[in-house]
Amino acid sequence: MLNGIRWFGDVSSFGLRALRASVRPPLEFEQVVRQIYEFGSRSLPLIGAAGFAVGAVMSMHTRASLERFGAESMIPAGLGLALIKETGPLVTALLFSGRVGAGIGAELGAMRVTEQIDALETLAVDSIKYPGVTRVRTCIAVMPLLVTVANFAGIIGGYVSETVISGMSFTLYWERAFSLIAFSDYVPATLKTCVFGMIIGTTSAYLGYNTSGGTAGVGQAATRSVVLSSILVILSNVILVKAISVMFPRV
8 A cells, every 4th residue: 555655646746747847948849749640640540439339339228228218319418418528538538548558658668678768867858858748748638639529429429320220310319419518518528638638648658757677667567557547547537527516516
């Protein structure tokens, strides 16, 4: 337990140091743009496909339950709310931690074991700011965009499932899907993904930055980045949901 508390303290300290460094020049815009492409654009096919599949499956399961009560007309609205408020952000964060978190852990781990980070420190370059801070900043920036894509893809997946089963038109489905969704539903649920991005980026960068043990350590850093990031995202989601329900009672 003491080791776990110490580790959490080290990660938190690393994250705070990264946040302070992120607002100090130089801001490394070229690196951020490159990583937005790597983390964001190249994740779109995975996020879009997963969102579509989740929406289709949720629509089929919801129909199986609501048919008992004759409430099939509520399927689009229920699906839209579930995706935007909870399912979309959480599924996207877990997929993001698997694809991007592992990459960050492995990349920084390789830099550590090949002594590239030591070389940066020798040249008086901030060894956290250049390789780590830009990645954390990019994770925070791209998460809301990826979640929006996942939500949209999920709603389209629900439409495809619903129109195959019941023949519902696109216009009717779209109107019902957004009939109960307000802007106040979208904003808090999407902004909390910035916290997920911060957790994934910080945890993965910390584990990669502190890699040891050669190439075996790089593999361990990648694996631990995915596992620990996913666990922390799930735990933080519980806290964030409660915080949102307190700050936005009608959400």
